[in-house]
Amino acid sequence: MSSDASSPRDYSETLFLPQTDFPMRAGLPQREPEFLARWRGIDLYGRLRAQSAGRRKYVLHDGPPYANGDLHIGHALNKILKDVVVRTKQMDGFDSNYVPGWDCHGLPIEWKVEEGYRARGLNKDEVPVNEFRQECRAYAEHWIGVQSAQFQRLGVTGDWDDPYTTMKFASEAQIAREIMTFARTGQLYRGSKPVMWSVVEKTALAEAEIEYAEFLSDTVFVAFPLEALDGASVVIWTTTPWTLPGNRAVAYSDRIAYGLYEVTEAPEDNWAKVGARYLLADALAEGVFKAAKVTGFAKVRDVPAADLEGLVAAHPLAHLGYDFAVPLLAGDHVTDDAGTGFVHTAPGHGREDFELWMDHRFDLETRGISSKIPYTVDADGFLTKDAPGFTGRSVITDKGEKGDANAAVIEALVAAGRLVARGKLRHQYPHSWRSKKPVIFRNTPQWFIHMDRDIDGPADTLRSRALAAIEATAFYPPQGKNRLRGMIEARPDWVVSRQRAWGVPITVFTHKETGEVLNDPAVDRRIADAFEAEGADAWFADDGSRFLGNDHALSDYDKVRDILDVWFDSGSTHAYVLDQRSDLSPKRAVDGGEDTVLYLEGSDQHRGWFHSSLLESCGTRGRAPYDALLTHGFVLDEQGRKMSKSLGNIVAPQKVIEQSGADILRLWVVTSDYADDLRIGPEILKTATDAYRKLRNTLRWMLGALAHFDGAAVQRAELPELERYMLHRLAEVDAEVTAAYDAFDFKRGFAALFTFLTNDLSAFYFDVRKDALYCDPASSVTRRACLTVIDRLFATLVTRLAPLLPFTAEEAWLSRHPSEDGSVHLELYALADASFVDPALAAKWDGVRKVRRAVTGALEIERAAKRIGSSLEAAPVVHVTDPELAAALKGVDLAEVAITSAVTLTSDEAPADAFRLPDVAGVAVVPAKAAGRKCARSWKISPEVGSDPAYPDVTPRDARALREWDAAHGRAA
The missing domain is CATH 1.10.730.20 (Isoleucyl-tRNA Synthetase; Domain 1)
Structure with missing residues (x-):
């Protein structure tokens, strides 16, 4: 019709x-929860596992976050990345099962529970230990529930009904088995070393639990008399005057040029008097005298470092009972970029000090110098009887504030005439990342795992195993390899003990007379069995005789009360997750299989979970628990600043989801x-x-x-x-x-x-x-x-x-x-x-698209000038002088491609005012209006409109379409 x-x-x-x-409008905040409910309703996770049975496994083992608060944006980044990895591998044909986990022991949770105690005026130490532990467990359980819901809201798929936690009884039992394996193989030992100690939290801390913050330290230059060197004194500089009672040596370097200097001019009331002679590094002497307010000095002579070997000094506090020889020892750590070129050495208060002292201990004993390391500071931050004259002085208070020890030591140095200069230094100093309070280095009895003791033969050490495992691991990005390797190469023995209440205990007994660790597989089995049934609380429930059985008298043994470092807990997760869950247990390349295990965390975990997992697995299994490590950075605000409440720049993932939806947050991540x-x-x-x-x-x-x-x-x-x-x-x-x-x-x-x-x-x-x-x-x-x-x-x-x-x-x-x-x-x-x-076809159409850009560019100008409205009003003349582009256009309806009603193609040179694009050589466009009538259906302008009398207001193409449509719908043309 x-x-x-x-x-x-x-x-x-x-x-x-x-x-x-x-x-068009997504409505993600409202729709996403509906999809989460749908996925639960169709058991998406269970069906994924069922359909994946028999495929190669790609396991992303979840590094456990602490169950102690709402998620922050860093959590969101981490879990979204993990979910993206799992989903990409699953859709790529792997069995990629994700089992979430939580770290439930240790200070992050215990500290929160203690805060509640302090707020109520209660003393944790007056509560039965297992009662306190139950409160910690309940606290962790609460936050696991909260965080689980928040993680799922991000769209993370996984076994949320059966996650792993470090506090499950089976987990605690396996953690105990792991530490008992270290004990049985001789890798666990009790020793005395300086460790980072939190007075506020009353426990040793690992490197991963430390952050650096600004701190104002007292500094002193102190003279140690050297009778063998013309009555001169060797001068040291330190930012911790309170450690001077623990001084046992002065370190120097055989690479530094030293000289003997004499004060020639100084104020009358100066600590550094005229005539005083000091041994100093040449490069630092001027700075020392400036700090000492000395107005004139002269170098007496050079003192080669070789002349210092075997010399002993007197302690600057000898008058208070420190009347022992202080040897000068060569140390590689001594430099002349700050201080005096000599380093005050207190083996109970620093790692390098300790190592230097231990390296020389046998030589010192033969020289009649005691190598015993004193315990000068107790757990509460007070100087002990091993610091005569200062016993009871406080280094750090229980509130994390500076005590009176520094002032007392400086006063004593002045009285003894051994203070050369004093000052203040604002610098970065280690703090606990939980309490945000400064820590100290103190010598304490702790449990360690050897890094360099042979395990199963010569040169088979934990360090060598870990370094070999790093070489077999894939790193994303690759620079992570050097970072982790450098940490393993340099790290000291692993301190695994903590003086806390909430966690898995170090489940060993030591002989009261010999101190030897009891090695009895039957005892170990009884401990693990009890933990499986009762959890780690079993260790604290009684005196431990039920573990010793009839073969060992309780009166002969001490039950260790220390708690395992929480990094040991999380470092053992492979043992009670990957090894024990059949839905995760991989057959890895090292076992002749093709499955893969990936660990994915922030880059700080090179010194945290990646590190402890590597050491734990290498110590018990001889290899890394992972095949690949993937790391990500940290989240900053738009100006590149760290997020903080004080700056008001915190971006909460919950808020983003509430406003925009989780897919927007995920899009930011990817x-x-x-x-x-x-x-x-x-x-x-x-x-x-x-x-x-x-x-x-x-x-x-x-x-x-x-x-x-x-x-x-x-x-x-x-x-x-x-x-x-x-x-x-x-x-x-x-x-x-x-x-x-x-x-x-x-x-x-x-x-x-x-x-x-x-x-x-x-x-x-x-x-x-x-x-x-x-x-x-x-x-x-x-x-x-x-x-x-x-x-x-x-x-x-x-x-x-x-x-x-x-x-x-x-x-x-x-x-x-x-x-x-x-x-x-x-x-x-x-x-x-x-x-x-098809590269040839692609090259042709890449050329067509270049010409199209030139045409659309010309028409944009026409539209802007209102000479045309729609591009269908145009019928441009396109001059193509480039032979390759001309060849590409053969057989192509350029009008269709450029969305015009017609195009005239020509190889003629274009007029000077034709439109050209700088990056499309050989193409010029002269705009022109299309001739003909406008099709009432397609809106193309064509002289052929009306050529079909049955449909007089459309093009022939549209007439054919209408004829088909009318026939299909029973309508006569």
């Missing part, structure tokens, strides 16, 4: 316009270079939201177009060039994404996907093909070919996006494939067909 001029036909019903229920520190803030999140909107709109358009796809795909041989080109690009992008995901470079992977979606598809292919999709007849090969390709594009792109944006991908997938129990996350990647890669 022909159109009635008085009542023009509404052609919109005849167009194949996009149709979809997939909303678009950031997490190998370095990351930044986040309102503007950065806005950028992520804008990118998400573009991505979502492209998915929405594909879904709308596919509403008209009946599944009858066009075969490859029938596909037009443009469709084959887009499948080529899809194959290229898919290969790039595969490489990026395999390297855990999610930023590069997402960038490839996003650029393809926005530049290749939305801004080019879909733009070009909209006319054919909307207006071509239903039978059109071009239209059906385009739908065939969009169907392929959708499957590949959505499965590739699913690990990154699980909520959005699920919504899009279910819009395309409605199902009561289906899920995109049950799919494998819909990989692109690599056989579609």
Whole structure:
């Protein structure tokens, strides 16, 4: 039926316009919880495990966070990255099972419980130990529940119904077995060394529990008399005057030039008097005299370092009872970049001091010098009887404040005439990261694990095993290898004891007379069995006789009361998670298998969990518990500052999710270079939201177009060039994404996907093909070919996006494939067909796209000048003088590609005022208006409009489409 001029036909019903229920506005904060409920309802996790049975395993073993507070943005970064890794591996065909875990012992939790006690005016030490431990357990259980819900809200899939925790009875039993293995193999020993000690928390601390903060120290230059050197004194400089009662030596370097200096001029009341002679490094002498307010000095002579060997000095506090020889010892750690060139050595208060002293202890004994190391500071920070004259003085108070010890020592030095100068120094000093209070180095009896003792033969030490394991481990990024190796090479023996109450005890007995550790497998079994049934509380429930049994008298043994370092707990997780869970237990390359174990944490874990796990596993199993280590940086604000309440720049993940949704937070993660520190803030999140909107709109358009796809795909041989080109690009992008995901470079992977979606598809292919999709007849090969390709594009792109944006991908997938129990996350990647890669075709269409850019650039100017409205009003003349581009345009409908109503192609030289793009040589465009009438259906302008009398207001193409549509709907033309 022909159109009635008085009542023009509404052609919109005849167009194949996009149709979809997939909303433009995501509403992620509201929709995401619905998907979480759906996944629980269809048992997504259980079905993933069932369908993965028998596949190669790719295990991401979760490093346990502390169960002691709401999640912060660093937690979100870590868990999202882990989830992305697990999902990418699962959809790549692995059995990638994620089991979350929590660290429940140690100071982070015990400190919080104690804070509650202090707030109520209670004393923890007056509460029965197991009652206190139960409160710690309850505290951890509460926060596990809170954090579990918060992690799941991020879209993290895993075994949330059966996580691992370090405080499960089975975990505590295995931790006990692990430390007893170290004891049985002779690697565990009790010794005395200076350790970092928190007076506030009353326990030893590991390096991983230390942070550095500004501290104002008292500094002193102190003279140690040298009778053998013309009555001169060797001068030291220290920032810890309170350690001088522990001084037992002065260190020097054989690489430093020394000299004997005499004070020639000084104020009358000066500590450094005229005539005083001091032994100093030449490079530092002037600075020392300036600090001492000396106005004139002279060098008496050079003193070669070789002349210092074997010399002894007197202690500067000899008058208070320190009347022993202080030997001068050569040390590699001594430099002349600060101080005096001599180092005050208190073996009970510093690692280097201790090691130097121990290296010389036998020689010292033969010289009649006692090598005993004094205990000058107690657990409460008070100087002991081993510090005569200062007993009871406080180094650090129980509130973490500076005590009176420094002042007392300095006063004594002045009285003895041994103070040369004093001052103050503001510098970075170690603090506990929990209490935020300064720590001290003090010599205490502790339990250690040997780093350099042979385990199973010569040169088979824990250090050598760990270094060998590092060489067999893959690192992402690779620089992590050098960092971890350097730490292992330099680290001292592992201090594993803590003087606390909440944790797994060091489950050994020592003989009261010999101090030897009891080595009895039957005792070890009884301990482990009791822990399996009762947890570690069993150790504190009685005197321990039930563990010793009938073969050992309790009166002969002491039960160790120290608690294991919490890093030993978490370092042992492989033993009670990977080794004991059949759904995780891997067959790794070292065992002749192909499974992989990955650990993923922040870069600080090179000295934390990566480190302790390596040592624990190497000590008990001879190898690392992991095959690969992946590290990420820390989260800063948009200005690159650390987040803090005082700055008001904290970004809480809960707030971001509430406002924008978890997929926006995930998009921030996967678009950031997490190998370095990351930044986040309102503007950065806005950028992520804008990118998400573009991505979502492209998915929405594909879904709308596919509403008209009946599944009858066009075969490859029938596909037009443009469709084959887009499948080529899809194959290229898919290969790039595969490489990026395999390297855990999610930023590069997402960038490839996003650029393809926005530049290749939305801004080019879909733009070009909209006319054919909307207006071509239903039978059109071009239209059906385009739908065939969009169907392929959708499957590949959505499965590739699913690990990154699980909520959005699920919504899009279910819009395309409605199902009561289906899920995109049950799919494998819909990989692109690599056989579609066609470099010659790609080169041709890359050329076409260059010409298209020139045309659209020219039309943009016309539109801006209001000479045209739509590009369909144009019929430009395109001058192509580049032979390669001219060849690329053969067989191509440039008007269709440029979305104009017509194009005139010519090889003639263009006029000077033609439009040109600087980067597209050999192409110039002269804009012109299209001739003819406007098609009432497709809006193209053509002289052919009205050539079909049955449809007088449309083009012949549109007339064919209308004839098909009318026939299909029982409507006469």
